[in-house]
Amino acid sequence: MSAGSEAGPRPALGSWRLRLPATLLVGAAIVVTWLLIAAFGPAFVAHDPIAVDLAHALLRPSADHLLGTDSYGRDVLTRLMYGARTDLQMAFFGVAGPFIIGTIVGLLAGNFGGIPDAVLMRILDVTVSFPYFVLVIAIVAVLEPGLTSYYISLTLVNWVSYARLVRSEVIVLRQADFVLAARTIGIGEIRVMSHHLLPNAISPSVVFVFTDAVLTIVLGSSLGFLGLGVQPPAAEWGVMIAEGQLYLATAWWIAVFPGIAISLLALGFSLVADGLAKLLHTAP
Amino acid sequence: MDRFAFVLRRPLQLVPVLFGISLVTFVLVQLMPGDPVRIMLGPRASADAIAAVRARYGLDQPVLLQYGYYLLNVLRADFGRSLAYRAPVLDVILARLVPTICLLAYGLVMSVAFTVALAVAAARRPGAWVDQMVRLFCVAGLGLPSFWLGLMLIMLFSLRLKLFPVSGFGESPVDVLWHLFLPALTIAIAVTPILTRNLRATLAAQSTADYAVAGRSKGLSENYVFFRHVFPNSLLPTISLLGIVVSFLIGGTVVVETVFNVPGMGQLMVRAVLLRDYFIVQGVTLFFAVGVVLTSFVVDIITVALDPRVKL
Numbered sequence: 001m002s003a004g005s006e007a008g009p010r011p012a013l014g015s016w017r018l019r020l021p022a023t024l025l026v027g028a029a030i031v032v033t034w035l036l037i038a039a040f041g042p043a044f045v046a047h048d049p050i051a052v053d054l055a056h057a058l059l060r061p062s063a064d065h066l067l068g069t070d071s072y073g074r075d076v077l078t079r080l081m082y083g084a085r086t087d088l089q090m091a092f093f094g095v096a097g098p099f100i101i102g103t104i105v106g107l108l109a110g111n112f113g114g115i116p117d118a119v120l121m122r123i124l125d126v127t128v129s130f131p132y133f134v135l136v137i138a139i140v141a142v143l144e145p146g147l148t149s150y151y152i153s154l155t156l157v158n159w160v161s162y163a164r165l166v167r168s169e170v171i172v173l174r175q176a177d178f179v180l181a182a183r184t185i186g187i188g189e190i191r192v193m194s195h196h197l198l199p200n201a202i203s204p205s206v207v208f209v210f211t212d213a214v215l216t217i218v219l220g221s222s223l224g225f226l227g228l229g230v231q232p233p234a235a236e237w238g239v240m241i242a243e244g245q246l247y248l249a250t251a252w253w254i255a256v257f258p259g260i261a262i263s264l265l266a267l268g269f270s271l272v273a274d275g276l277a278k279l280l281h282t283a284p
Numbered sequence: 285m286d287r288f289a290f291v292l293r294r295p296l297q298l299v300p301v302l303f304g305i306s307l308v309t310f311v312l313v314q315l316m317p318g319d320p321v322r323i324m325l326g327p328r329a330s331a332d333a334i335a336a337v338r339a340r341y342g343l344d345q346p347v348l349l350q351y352g353y354y355l356l357n358v359l360r361a362d363f364g365r366s367l368a369y370r371a372p373v374l375d376v377i378l379a380r381l382v383p384t385i386c387l388l389a390y391g392l393v394m395s396v397a398f399t400v401a402l403a404v405a406a407a408r409r410p411g412a413w414v415d416q417m418v419r420l421f422c423v424a425g426l427g428l429p430s431f432w433l434g435l436m437l438i439m440l441f442s443l444r445l446k447l448f449p450v451s452g453f454g455e456s457p458v459d460v461l462w463h464l465f466l467p468a469l470t471i472a473i474a475v476t477p478i479l480t481r482n483l484r485a486t487l488a489a490q491s492t493a494d495y496a497v498a499g500r501s502k503g504l505s506e507n508y509v510f511f512r513h514v515f516p517n518s519l520l521p522t523i524s525l526l527g528i529v530v531s532f533l534i535g536g537t538v539v540v541e542t543v544f545n546v547p548g549m550g551q552l553m554v555r556a557v558l559l560r561d562y563f564i565v566q567g568v569t570l571f572f573a574v575g576v577v578l579t580s581f582v583v584d585i586i587t588v589a590l591d592p593r594v595k596l
Contacts, residue, residue: 023423126304128528130573133535134553135308138569141557142316214427222539225431226554241432248439255439259432266427274423 024275027210030268038088041081049074049082049235058251068253070243072233076253080261082235087217087265090147094216095209097155102162103205107193109163110170110201120163127160133219137228145228150220158212162205169201203280210273214266221262237262287588287595294584298577305573309566310354314347316562324365324563358570364563368556373567377549383453383464384548387471387541388533390464394472395529399479399522406480407487408510418480425477430536434470434543441466451545467544471536475529482525486518493517520591527580534572 042049047065053073061068067076109117127135136153143149173179174197182196183189223229224238232239237258244255313320321337322329338344341364342353357363363373406418442450454463490496491514499509538550545551549568556564588594 122300122304125301126308128531129301129305129577130308130569131531131534131576133538134569134572137538137553137557138309138312138565141560141562141565142312144317145557211426218427218429221429222431225429226539226542228554228557238429238431241429241435245435248435249443252439255432255435259429259436262429262432263424263427266429267424270423270427 021275021278023271024279027268027271027273027275030264031272034084034088034265034268037081038084041084042078045075045078045081047075047078049079050233058247060251061253067257068251070240070254071247071251072243076240076257079235079240080237080257083237083240083258083261084265086147086230086234086236087221087262090150090220091213091217091265091269093151094154094220095212097151098158098212099162099205099209101155102159102164103166103198103202105159106163106166107170107198107201110167111174111189111193111197113171117167120160120167124160124164127157130157132157132215133222136219137223140223140228145223145231147230150223150229154216154219161208161212165204165208166201169204170197173197173200204282207273207277207280207282210269210276213269214273217262217266217269287592288585290588291585294581298581301577302574305570305577306355306358307351309570309573310351312569313562313566314350320562324367326367363567363570366556366561366564368559368561368564373563376552376564377567377571380547380549380552383546384537384541384550386460387464387467387537387546387548388530390461390468391471391475391533391536392526392530394468395475395479395533398472398476399483402476402480403483403487404510404515406484407491410488410491415484418484422477422481422484425473428473430470430474431539431543433473434467434540437466437470438544453546453548464546467540467546470540470543471533474536475532478532479522479525479529483518483522486521487514490514490518520587520594523590524583524587527576527583530579531576534575 051074053069056065056069056073057071059065059069059073065075065077067080069075070079105120109120135157136150139153139156140146140149143152179192179196182192187196220229221236221238221241224236225242227242230236230239232243240258241255244251244253244258247254321334321341321343325333325337341357342350345353361374363377365371366373366376369376402418402421406415409415438450441447448466449463452463454460491510493514495517496509496514499513500506534550537546537548538553540546541548541551542554549571553565553568555561556568
């Protein structure tokens with residue numbers, strides 16, 4: 001793959017009739033598999049994800065408990081499947097808020113410029129000065145540990161990423177011939193933004209959505225691990241790893257399997273991002 | 285030397301950003317539930333003591349004036365008191381500065397070493413199996429949770445092979461290098477994919493640039509062209525990425541210091557959040573943000589020093 005092959009006109013969303021990149025297909029397959037596990041997996045297991053059963057604590061993986069049991073006697077596989085629900089939900093809601101708000105703000109600021117745009121750029125300067133993770137934790141600290149605080153915190157911090165991406169595209173596009181033509185024939189400003197600018201400006205954000213999902217899952221499970229996110233005894237992969245931390249030497253399966261689950265789901269989203277970047281001709 | 289005039293000018297441009305940072309950290313504590321003075325002094329504080337602290341931090345004033353007081357206090361290096369540690373926030377933070385800086389520097393050195401090795405190996409033969417493996421690592425590495433990776437390294441190297449200590453910081457410099465090896469490795473593995481992807485892409489692009497082709501057509505060896513011409517020309521984009529990477533590394537220390545029980549600022553922050561020690565949270569956040577701003581400034585200076593064409 002030489003560097004020049006990625007140049008070329010960028011197709012608008014919905015206008016491609018290209019061969020799909022392999023990474024996109026593999027990534028999508030992984031994500032869909034996790035969605036199916038989260039949706040239907042719990043129906044196939046006989047164990048409870050929360051109920052304590054100390055008689056069966058710390059059992060090795062076996063036919064009865066395919067991935068073993070934890071220190072409370074809960075089936076690791078069962079908790080893993082329920083955890084998939086939590087972590088997928090985290091990826092969705094953690095990304096949706098910033099994506100929607102950031103896109104709208106970026107579109108408006110890029111199209112109209114002026115003082116709102118200057119204010120946006122200053123907010124951007126300040127936000128990128130904070131280590132992302134540190135700012136998210138600080139906001140969660142002020143609210144209270146938990147999933148809702150995590151969503152609020154992510155939305156407050158991360159909309160700027162999308163605003164920046166959309167804005168930088170719109171600034172170029174608003175001078176493009178097809179946009180000037182649309183304005184000339186009297187199409188309203190709102191319609192120009194929604195039907196002419198947005199479809200052409202959104203590709204980098206759509207790619208970033210999937211990279212962002214990776215960061216959101218890793219960050220969310222890190223918060224769960226640190227005790228600042230989803231609270232035990234709820235089944236969440238980071239929480240499960242925290243519970244297994246004490247048993248690394250004796251019952252490795254408690255901490256190992258949820259970590260593999262996070263890595264696999266994140267890999268799925270990463271591959272989708274990689275494939276989409278190729279498909280939409282945006283830089284990875 | 286007027287290329288370096290920005291070294292004097294830039295700090296002035298940073299003032300608005302620093303204002304913004306202070307505003308955000310100020311608002312953080314404004315938003316917290318409960319009375320900050322009660323939190324600072326504890327439940328048994330006398331009414332007089334509370335009134336004195338209120339006056340000192342301007343908390344009996346309107347919000348805008350409170351911000352003014354906050355700024356003044358920050359400029360006087362007064363970040364409030366920690367309830368949990370019963371000491372000024374500044375003292376608590378300074379006591380934990382060294383481990384974090386050691387970990388950051390160690391992690392950065394490792395990341396750079398890994399990045400150069402992987403990116404060069406990949407870019408020498410684009411599309412070959414080495415390149416594919418490096419690419420896979422870059423895609424997969426982004427989603428490896430540091431806290432889990434750290435635990436796996438502890439399990440393998442500390443508990444099974446007994447090569448490294450499970451936790452702590454160490455006393456002598458050699459001891460510190462030994463103690464921080466696994467923590468630094470953990471954050472390096474988290475950051476290397478970002479840097480490698482960037483450097484590999486630049487190296488591959490520069491390998492086909494006119495000057496490289498000209499060098500080869502003169503009969504220069506591939507090694508000579510690559511290491512004398514292509515490599516130095518490819519470093520700048522990756523160096524300018526370092527500011528972002530340090531910000532990412534700092535985020536990594538929060539998790540990694542907790543996993544490896546390194547007595548640094550990241551671990552301090554997590555504990556402070558759990559203890560609701562808000563002024564520590566505020567202080568650490570401010571320190572980290574100012575650290576990132578200063579790093580970007582240094583990176584700018586390095587960029588200008590390395591490339592005569594760059595003007596800032």
